[in-house]
Amino acid sequence: MPGLLHVAGRLALLLLLAVPASAQTVLSSANDPTGVGPTLAALFGQEHVALATLPAAHLETLTQEPKPAFSLFGRREAVVPVYDDAWLAAQPEATAGDTQFECLRQALYFEARGEPIAGQIAVGEVILNRVGDPAFPNTICGVVKQSNGRGCQFSYYCDGRSDKLGDADAAAQVGKVARALIDGIPRQLTEGATFFHAYWVRPAWRLDFERTTQIGVHTFYRKPLSTVVAG
Structure with missing residues (x-):
């Protein structure tokens, strides 16, 4: 009314x-x-x-009715950019950079190069979210090279195969995505996720985390939000 x-x-x-x-x-x-x-x-x-x-x-x-800035529950509705071919085409070429850029570009190439652009950005968000989480290393290279009890957090890094980016077109695409992430595009797709897995695996750890979204072949998770009950 x-x-x-x-x-x-x-x-x-x-x-x-x-x-x-x-x-x-x-x-x-x-x-x-x-x-x-x-x-x-x-x-x-x-x-x-x-x-x-x-x-x-x-x-x-x-004479048009203004769009509400808040949802029905009073939370501000985030405006998520549209990550499509037009967005990618507007990004500057990024074929070289510092060590941290190269680590992110390599991780996106091996973990998400076959994914839609939003899926590549989502994987990049997980890496950068980990960088900002005290439970993980505080650099991109530290995150993507981190080991665990079963090998590596990102399996491509210790699977014994070459880490050369053989597909030039895919490498250029993930390079643009990596550059945009490092330059600070909003991380809104995964809602703070620090874990993900492909749909064809069902790791036991997923039961201990909060599922945030599904993008492409990957499901994303974050640590459960803790609730403090007043005594």
Whole structure:
């Protein structure tokens, strides 16, 4: 209802301003029941002239109900960018960089090069989320090269195969994604995830974490949010 009243109010204002200037009657402040004095009436007339010069499409936008900035539960709704071919094409070429860039590009190549662009960004988010988590190394290279009780956190690093990026097109693509992540694009796809796995495996650790999303072939998880109960 408030949104409809907002639109109705704006329509009423437009109708008022659309009255030809010659038909307007200037009322004194004493006999004007609306309280619109000469000064305000003059301003309305000026706005009428200005509105007459605007394109019809622009006038239409003035009557549209504004989109809410908050969801029904009061939480601000995040605007997630669209990561598609157009987004990728707009990114600068990134075929070389420092050691941290090379570690991220290599990890994206071997872990996600066959994924859609959003899937590649999601894997990159996990790596950078780990960098910011005290439970993991504090550098990109430290994260992607970290070992665990079964081998490596990222299996490509210790699978005994060459780590050369053999597909030039795929390498260029993940290079753009790596550069964008390092340069600070919003990390909104995985909601703070620090773990992921492909759909064809079902690791036992997944039961101990909170599932955040599924993108491409990967499911993403984060540590469960702890709740402190007051005594």
